[in-house]
Amino acid sequence: MNIKFGKIVVALTLTFCGLSLSACAVTQRSGISAPLVIQEQGSFSVGGTVISEPGTFDPITQGAYNPAGVSPAGQTLHGDHASVFYQIPENARKFPLVFWHGHGQTAKTWETTPDGREGFQNIFLRERYGVYLIDQPRRGRAARSTEATTITATPDEQLWFGIFRLGAWPNFYEGVQFSKAPETLNQFFRQMAPNTGPYNAEVNVAAVSELFNKIGKGILVTHSQSGGPGWRTAIKNDNIRAIVSFEPGGDFLFPEGEAPESIKLAGRTVTPPTVLMADFMRLTKIPIIVFYGDNIPKQPSQNPGQEQWRVFLEVAKTWRDVVNRHGGDVTIVHLPEIGIHGNTHFLMSDLNNLEIADQMSRFLEKKGLN
Amino acid sequence: MNIKFGKIVVALTLTFCGLSLSACAVTQRSGISAPLVIQEQGSFSVGGTVISEPGTFDPITQGAYNPAGVSPAGQTLHGDHASVFYQIPENARKFPLVFWHGHGQTAKTWETTPDGREGFQNIFLRERYGVYLIDQPRRGRAARSTEATTITATPDEQLWFGIFRLGAWPNFYEGVQFSKAPETLNQFFRQMAPNTGPYNAEVNVAAVSELFNKIGKGILVTHSQSGGPGWRTAIKNDNIRAIVSFEPGGDFLFPEGEAPESIKLAGRTVTPPTVLMADFMRLTKIPIIVFYGDNIPKQPSQNPGQEQWRVFLEVAKTWRDVVNRHGGDVTIVHLPEIGIHGNTHFLMSDLNNLEIADQMSRFLEKKGLN
Numbered sequence: 001m002n003i004k005f006g007k008i009v010v011a012l013t014l015t016f017c018g019l020s021l022s023a024c025a026v027t028q029r030s031g032i033s034a035p036l037v038i039q040e041q042g043s044f045s046v047g048g049t050v051i052s053e054p055g056t057f058d059p060i061t062q063g064a065y066n067p068a069g070v071s072p073a074g075q076t077l078h079g080d081h082a083s084v085f086y087q088i089p090e091n092a093r094k095f096p097l098v099f100w101h102g103h104g105q106t107a108k109t110w111e112t113t114p115d116g117r118e119g120f121q122n123i124f125l126r127e128r129y130g131v132y133l134i135d136q137p138r139r140g141r142a143a144r145s146t147e148a149t150t151i152t153a154t155p156d157e158q159l160w161f162g163i164f165r166l167g168a169w170p171n172f173y174e175g176v177q178f179s180k181a182p183e184t185l186n187q188f189f190r191q192m193a194p195n196t197g198p199y200n201a202e203v204n205v206a207a208v209s210e211l212f213n214k215i216g217k218g219i220l221v222t223h224s225q226s227g228g229p230g231w232r233t234a235i236k237n238d239n240i241r242a243i244v245s246f247e248p249g250g251d252f253l254f255p256e257g258e259a260p261e262s263i264k265l266a267g268r269t270v271t272p273p274t275v276l277m278a279d280f281m282r283l284t285k286i287p288i289i290v291f292y293g294d295n296i297p298k299q300p301s302q303n304p305g306q307e308q309w310r311v312f313l314e315v316a317k318t319w320r321d322v323v324n325r326h327g328g329d330v331t332i333v334h335l336p337e338i339g340i341h342g343n344t345h346f347l348m349s350d351l352n353n354l355e356i357a358d359q360m361s362r363f364l365e366k367k368g369l370n
Numbered sequence: 371m372n373i374k375f376g377k378i379v380v381a382l383t384l385t386f387c388g389l390s391l392s393a394c395a396v397t398q399r400s401g402i403s404a405p406l407v408i409q410e411q412g413s414f415s416v417g418g419t420v421i422s423e424p425g426t427f428d429p430i431t432q433g434a435y436n437p438a439g440v441s442p443a444g445q446t447l448h449g450d451h452a453s454v455f456y457q458i459p460e461n462a463r464k465f466p467l468v469f470w471h472g473h474g475q476t477a478k479t480w481e482t483t484p485d486g487r488e489g490f491q492n493i494f495l496r497e498r499y500g501v502y503l504i505d506q507p508r509r510g511r512a513a514r515s516t517e518a519t520t521i522t523a524t525p526d527e528q529l530w531f532g533i534f535r536l537g538a539w540p541n542f543y544e545g546v547q548f549s550k551a552p553e554t555l556n557q558f559f560r561q562m563a564p565n566t567g568p569y570n571a572e573v574n575v576a577a578v579s580e581l582f583n584k585i586g587k588g589i590l591v592t593h594s595q596s597g598g599p600g601w602r603t604a605i606k607n608d609n610i611r612a613i614v615s616f617e618p619g620g621d622f623l624f625p626e627g628e629a630p631e632s633i634k635l636a637g638r639t640v641t642p643p644t645v646l647m648a649d650f651m652r653l654t655k656i657p658i659i660v661f662y663g664d665n666i667p668k669q670p671s672q673n674p675g676q677e678q679w680r681v682f683l684e685v686a687k688t689w690r691d692v693v694n695r696h697g698g699d700v701t702i703v704h705l706p707e708i709g710i711h712g713n714t715h716f717l718m719s720d721l722n723n724l725e726i727a728d729q730m731s732r733f734l735e736k737k738g739l740n
Contacts, residue, residue: 035460038406041492042482045560057528059538064674065529066637075525078559083478090405106511108453112412122411141476141510143521143563150520151513151566155445158427159435168429189448190415193513196521196564267436304434 036125041087046214047207048081048137051146079197082207083135083142086215089125095219095241095369096130100208102224104160104192106140107133109223113349114188115179120221120348123357132215136204136226138197145197157189162305164345165295173295177342177350188346201229205236212239219369221360224345225249228273235275235282242369243288244360246347250312252319255280255326260318263311266304272315284328287367290316291359292334293343293350309345329367333359406495411457416584417577418451418507421516449567452577453505453512456585459495465589465611465739466500470578472594474530474562476510477503479593483719484558485549490591490718493727502585506574506596508567515567527559532675534715535665543665547712547720558716571599575606582609589739591730594715595619598643605645605652612739613658614730616717620682622689625650625696630688633681636674642685654698657737660686661703661729663713663720679715699737703729 055073062071085107088096099120101109110120110133121131135142138149158169166188167173172180178188208229212218219242222230227248234240235253250263250270255277262271296309313334320330335343340355347356364370425443432441455477458466469490471479480490480503491501505512508519528539536558537543542550548558578599582588589612592600597618604610605623620633620640625647632641666679683704690700705713710725717726734740 033410036408036411038408040403041406042486042488043478044482044486045557048560051523051525053525057539059528059532059675060672063529063532063538064636064638065533065678068637070524070526070529072525075528076559077523077525077527078556078562079523081560083560085481108413108511111455112414116412116414118412135511140513141478141505141561141563143510143513143566144560145521146523148521148523151515151518153421153447153449153516153518153567154440155421155423155442155447156440157447158429158445159433159440162429162433163435168433169427186448187415189446190418190451190453190514191511193511194566196513196566197523266434267438268434302430305429308435 034126036087036122037090038125039088039090039092041085043083043085045081045083045142047210048079049146050076050078052076077144077146079144079146080137080203080207081142081144082137082204082211083140084132084211086130086132087121087125088130089128091128092130093128093370095217096132096215097124097221098132098134098208098211098215098218099221100134100136100223100226100230101139102222102226104194105223106135106191106193108140108191109346110348113353114191115181115184115351116187117353119353120357123354127357127361132211132218134208134211137207138195138199138203140193142207143196147197149195149197151194151196157192160189160192162303163308165293165305165309166344168303168305173342175342176295176344177352178344179351201232204229205232208233209237212237215239217241219244219364222246222248223348227251228253231283234286235279238282238285240286242286242364242367244363245288245290247292247309247345248290248312248316250308250315252315253280253283254319254322258322260315263315265308265311270311270315272319281326284323284326287329287363287369288323289331289333289360289363290320291347291356292316292332293345293347294336294341296334331363404496406457406492407460408495409458409460409462411455413453413455415451415453415512417580418449419516420446420448422446447514447516449514449516450507450573450577451512451514452507452574452581453510454502454581456500456502457491457495458500459498461498462500463498463740465587466502466585467494467591468502468504468578468581468585468588469591470504470506470593470596470600471509472592472596474564475593476505476561476563478510478561479716480718483723484561485551485554485721486557487723489723490727493724497727497731502581502588504578504581507577508565508569508573510563513566517567519565519567521564521566527562530562532673533678535663535675535679536714538673538675543712545712546665546714547722548714549721571602574599575602578603579607582607585609587611589614589734592616592618593718597621598623601653604656605649608652608655610656612656612734612737614733615658615660617662617679617715618660618682618686620678620685622685623650623653624689624692628692630685633685635678635681640681640685642689651696654693654696657699657733657739658693659701659703659730659733660690661705661717661726662686663715663717664706664711666704701733
């Protein structure tokens with residue numbers, strides 16, 4: 001009888017976690033890792049196109065693997081799709097989160113952090129959100145491109161160390177939310193991945209819009225380079241019910257006649273793009289929050305790794321004002337201004353990523369999206 | 371009271387699944403999908419190397435992103451690692467399964483099947499195995515290569531339709547275990563991914579051996595092109611306690627002086643490689659099972675998509691005899707000979723993949739590895 005009673009107690013405890021993952025999340029945040037209860041998980045390709053070579057394929061004369069090359073007559077290539085891995089927790093919330101990585105990254109951005117802690121994938125599963133992790137077209141597992149490219153093996157990591165605001169090589173910024181253990185930087189650099197075809201924002205928008213056609217309403221979470229195509233995808237597809245954007249680049253979309261002047265940066269000029277007013281107005285219909293981290297100076301800087309973010313943050317503020325003047329709901333959070341310090345460009349995997357996740361959760365709760 | 375009693379019954383049911391996933395697997399196999407209970411999941415890079423450009427990096431003059439190119443002086447590139455996603459279920463069995471994809475594939479090989487059913491990732495999680503899914507160096511999310519390459523966008527899918535033994539384009543083989551719904555072929559083609567650097571088996575062996583150094587003892591599961599480097603990894607690392615190989619290519623390792631003659635195939639010559647006897651003997655110390663599917667002819671065929679597998683199966687049988695003569699434990703299962711028909715080169719995602727998984731489970735049980 002005692003043993004039986006004991007079993008029932010264990011069962012109830014497990015059920016509590018099973019039916020209320022937010023309780024489990026709290027447990028995890030205090031250092032005890034509860035299991036994830038996944039109702040469904042899997043992967044698929046979505047969107048993309050097909051190219052064909054004229055002619056007729058003959059399986060006898062063209063059917064041998066030849067390391068020297070392929071005889072393409074009559075053959076096809078399916079490419080330019082996105083590749084998606086998804087997990088739906090038990091008792092999932094209504095809207096899933098669709099995570100879209102930035103430049104030189106893959107879905108890995110949202111998985112385990114470079115120092116080995118849980119990333120946004122697990123954190124938000126514990127908060128009972130369904131999660132969809134994208135490899136955008138011509139990147140990672142979605143590598144088949146309809147256009148050729150050459151991948152150089154050019155050493156460039158010290159450049160990214162600066163642009164990703166870990167520091168100014170070889171020094172980390174003081175108080176940066178990034179572990180200085182050498183293995184962390186090793187993991188961080190190794191999560192980069194090159195384009196396997198020419199970068200094309202329109203190709204990416206098309207594939208991610210197809211994803212929202214497939215899964216229905218959800219919340220888009222962008223990072224860095226996916227910020228710009230993220231706005232365009234929301235214009236194209238009203239299944240996107242909100243956008244959370246981590247450090248988007250400078251390509252905020254303005255209505256014609258309302259864009260700020262072009263800005264000169266070392267090596268390039270940034271011209272904020274414009275769209276038709278009818279398209280722009282779509283962005284006023286959904287709540288949007290934009291986060292920027294630390295070590296973004298207020299005054300122009302000689303350090304290009306900081307200067308580009310100073311400029312992008314300025315454009316972001318101008319854009320917020322334009323969208324909100326047209327009836328929109330854009331919030332910009334510059335984290336140091338609310339007392340959160342040391343964040344790099346990779347806020348979602350920084351040492352304080354649970355605090356960043358909390359900020360995002362509160363936004364979703366406030367907007368009734370949880 | 372009644373309501374409370376009901377809750378307790380629900381709790382007990384969940385617990386039964388939680389503590390005994392094999393019972394859940396049985397449920398799933400009869401069509402009712404029980405949740406997966408994941409104790410831990412995450413991802414990391416492993417192995418690889420670092421190349422450096424001479425000079426000193428200056429974050430001011432070299433720190434700007436320039437679409438026209440990178441100034442590499444003093445910079446590094448971390449590449450040639452494997453990228454690994456893992457999931458450990460609650461109450462996991464002793465040895466995890468390490469899944470290594472084949473030519474033109476990624477970890478996706480083991481995930482959702484092209485027709486949308488569960489792949490080996492989920493099937494073996496339900497059997498309480500930990501699973502590690504590899505993207506090998508220079509592929510998928512492990513795309514950073516220390517050597518440059520050009521990726522052509524050459525249409526070649528009708529070639530692979532034949533080599534992967536779905537049929538002889540445009541016809542499927544009769545009774546093939548592959549759904550003829552057009553979306554299935556669309557998904558199948560889109561799971562291909564090109565090399566992002568020159569293919570190098572030694573680079574792959576090094577990274578996968580490092581994975582076994584990191585995770586300890588486990589079972590290696592290879593497919594097609596990873597078969598050859600799989601044998602070499604087992605020679606290098608005795609944490610590999612068994613190998614399950616699905617349709618390995620012709621590069622079985624023989625001791626010097628005991629290899630069969632070179633074989634001519636359309637477009638190339640296959641020469642079974644040899645290794646030192648001391649290395650070869652490592653392969654006699656672990657149980658190995660090799661599976662081949664259907665539509666492999668007994669007599670030489672004009673159809674190269676079939677002929678290469680006829681030759682590889684012949685080499686496989688010769689190799690089995692040599693390993694077993696030296697005291698090894700190699701089993702070759704040609705599935706049609708045990709009454710399992712219609713399998714393509716992708717046995718793990720074929721329509722009867724649960725039956726194939728059962729064959730693999732029985733082997734692991736028989737060898738005391740479960």
